[in-house]
Amino acid sequence: MELDLVTYAVPFLLVGAKTTxxxxxxxxxxxxxxxxxxxxxxxxxxxxxxxxxxxxxxxxxxxxxxxxxxxxxxxxxxxxxxxxxxxxxxxxxxxxxxxxxxxxxxxxxxxxxxxxxxxxSLPRGLIEASQACGMSVWATFRHVKFPLAGR
Structure with a gap:
């Protein structure tokens, strides 16, 4: 392997890696x-x-x-x-x-x-329990659905 070719190609490869x-x-x-x-x-x-x-x-x-x-x-x-x-x-x-x-x-x-x-895939019981506690749809999503789905 020629060292000149490597030293010529590496700067171009680094520019491509930066873009990627x-x-x-x-x-x-x-x-x-x-x-x-x-x-x-x-x-x-x-x-x-x-x-x-x-x-x-x-x-x-x-x-x-x-x-x-x-x-x-x-x-x-x-x-x-x-x-x-x-x-x-x-x-x-x-x-x-x-x-x-x-x-x-x-x-x-x-x-x-x-x-x-x-x-x-979330259990329906968790969502029903949060709604039974008086949580709004947005609060149920923010406090119950999204943290569990994010896992």
Missing amino acids: LLISVFGVALGLPFGIALAVIRTSKNRILNRSADIYCAVFRGTPMLVQIFVIYYGLGQLSAIRSNPVIWWIVGDSLHAAILAVVLNTGAYTAEIFRTALL
């Missing part, structure tokens, strides 16, 4: 709360919200992330309405931002499925 860490940190940091919100929507009784969240999760869990990145970066950039909007173009027009958005959307879909199953 940046995408993954932002993707997980933004995708986790988005996924928890989606999980709550998927367990709600509102049929329209529930069904739209189900479709979203099915699409993003059913397609490869590379395809999602291509659609976000190359596909959405072709629409003139997106190119004329500076905020959306800032997100979609830059390759790093498009990759972060794809990771956020994908992580949100997988996290929503994980938290949805965790919320549905």
Whole structure:
């Protein structure tokens, strides 16, 4: 192995590692709360919200992330309405931002499925007991459901 090749390649690899860490940190940091919100929507009784969240999760869990990145970066950039909007173009027009958005959307879909199953697996008796004690729906979620589902 030539030492010149290694010393030439390592700086490029470090730049790539920095970019990968940046995408993954932002993707997980933004995708986790988005996924928890989606999980709550998927367990709600509102049929329209529930069904739209189900479709979203099915699409993003059913397609490869590379395809999602291509659609976000190359596909959405072709629409003139997106190119004329500076905020959306800032997100979609830059390759790093498009990759972060794809990771956020994908992580949100997988996290929503994980938290949805965790919320549905909680014993019904705990929820009924918290409601019998006079807790509101929000207090039940905050003090009973979310801490148990987070485990």
